[in-house]
Amino acid sequence: MPELTDVNYHRLLKRQIRKSLPPELAEHPDLQDFLLSVNQAYTEYQDDLVRVELILEQSSGELFKANRELSRIAAEKTEEAALTNKRLEEVVSSITEVLVQLDQSGNIIYMNKAWETITGYTVNECINRNWMDFFSDSEEEIGEMLSSELPTINATIKIFTAKRKEIWIGVSLTRQYLNNVLAGYIGTFSDVTERVSAEKKLKSYMRDLERINAELDQFAYVVSHDLKAPLRAINNLSEWIEEDISHLLEGDTLDQFKLLRGRVHRMESLINGILSYSRAGRIKTVKERFVINSLLDDLHETFNSKKPVRFVFDGNTETVLETEKITLTQILQNLISNGIKYNDKPEIEITVGWKEDDKKFEFYVADNGPGISPEFHERIFVIFQTLQARDEVESTGVGLAIVKKILDEKGGVIRIESQMKEGTKFIFTWPKSEVKEEEISLKNNPFQ
Structure with missing residues (x-):
């Protein structure tokens, strides 16, 4: 049994043993085992404590390192978010359309700076005001617009700016729902004053154009009637004169009378050609549904010639067509x-x-x-242009010009393939579907 002093007890236990136990008790075998166990427990506890402190x-x-890294990442993300927010604000500010959000009552929740540019009203003075305060002159139109059941409502509405200048706003609003209950509206306001002004001018030009066309039709009819009347008189007089002095006419004089009447008929044909050209493509004919064979039969029976x-x-x-036959x-x-x-x-094909x-x-x-x-x-598509002299082949030079004009109006095109002597x-x-009226207007109207 080792002596008490020989055992390397834990320092706290050693001090307590010396202070509290008499030597005879401290040397008792049972107590010695107990004290060794306590000493072992102290030692293990001390080792565990050292390990815990180390851990x-x-x-x-x-x-500390993780916290420092998280702090760095948080700072970077905050900076990125601030930069993104700044860029977003710059983008929103650069948009020429007004981005707007309204509550279910029509009160303004959000607007971007474009509103100030367009109307002169500041965004701050407009927030929480009802948007209809600025469109008071169009309340009836707005009421009809809002009563629509469409998810997105559109309208063009007049408004007065802060300086009392009249402008037109294109309104596009989409309804927003929450649990099937209207929560508000989101959409855009855009300045369409130039477009509205252009449309008004276009309508005015179209009215003027229709009036001018009507006047031209009337003018062409009157002129053709007034021009053809003296031509008929000349033709009749030449026939009467020829009958009265037929016994005196011979040779060149007789040919000249025939030439005179030929020129009169040519002039009448030219007048009719001008009238037909002026009306070509503008006078609408009724659309019909027909088999092309019926059109071919009509064409086959139309033409007569001295040659076969x-x-x-x-x-x-x-083939079935549905068009202006x-x-x-x-x-x-x-x-x-x-x-x-x-x-x-000698034989025409x-x-x-x-x-x-x-x-x-x-x-x-x-x-x-x-x-x-x-x-x-x-x-050859230019009016009055012919490739042969009219004394050789009687022609007004109007037919192909009429063809070109009609096809231009209908949205068709024409081209030629030809080789001399062949x-x-x-x-x-x-076209199966006619060119839309607005496309024709855009093509033919120089004011757009």
Whole structure:
């Protein structure tokens, strides 16, 4: 049994043993075992405490590093958020449209700076005010707009700026719902004053254009009537004179009377051509649904010539069209008439062909005539332009000009394929749906 002093007790236990126990008790075997166990427990506790302190010291260091890293990340994210918010504010401020949010009663919750630019009212003085305070002159129109059941409501409404200047605002608002209950509106206000002004001008120009066209129609009719009256008189007088002095007329004098009446008929044809050209494409004809074979039959029976004429049809004769049959027939008649009138072959052959796609029909009229030189491919569509002298072939030079004008109005195009001495082929497109009126206006109106 070791002596008390020989055992390396824990320092606290050793002090208590010396202070409290007499030597005989301290040396008792049972107590000695107990004291050794207590000493072991003290030692283990001391080791555990050292390890815990070490762990706490390490954890504290790691927590400090983690906290410092989190602080750095938080600072970076805060800076990024501030930069993003600044950029967002700059973007919103640069938008020319007013971004607006209203509550269910129409009170303004949010507006961007574009409102100040457009109206002169500051955003701060408008927040929490009802938006209809600024559109008081259009309350009835706004009421009708809000009563609509559409999810997005649109209108063009007049407003007076802070300086009492009249402008027009394009309003687009989308209803916002929360649990199927109207929570408010979100949308945009945009300055459409220039557009409204342009539309008013356009309507004014269109009214003027319609009036001018009506006046031109009346003028063309009156002029043609007034011009044809003296021509008929000249024709009648020449016939009467010829009858009265027929026994004196012979040779060149008789030919000159015939030439005079020929010139009178040509002048009347020119006047009729001018009248037809002025009306081409502007007078609407009724749309019809028909099989193309019926149109071909009409064309076949229309033309007579001193030379034999053979027609060839290239296409499905059961093709169904729903369009202005009269206008389409007029185009084909003019092209076929040209192919017959100027044909230099002993037997005339006219081919009419067609095909279709989803948006249009494509027709062609080909002849076996003398052909047209490339430098004249554009010229022949100009009114009164003919390639042969009128003394050789009687022609007004109006037919192809009418064809071009009608196709321009309908949104079609025409082109020529021709080789000298091998005939001519006119190819044109005929839209299945007419060009929209606004597209025609944009194409033809120089004020837009």
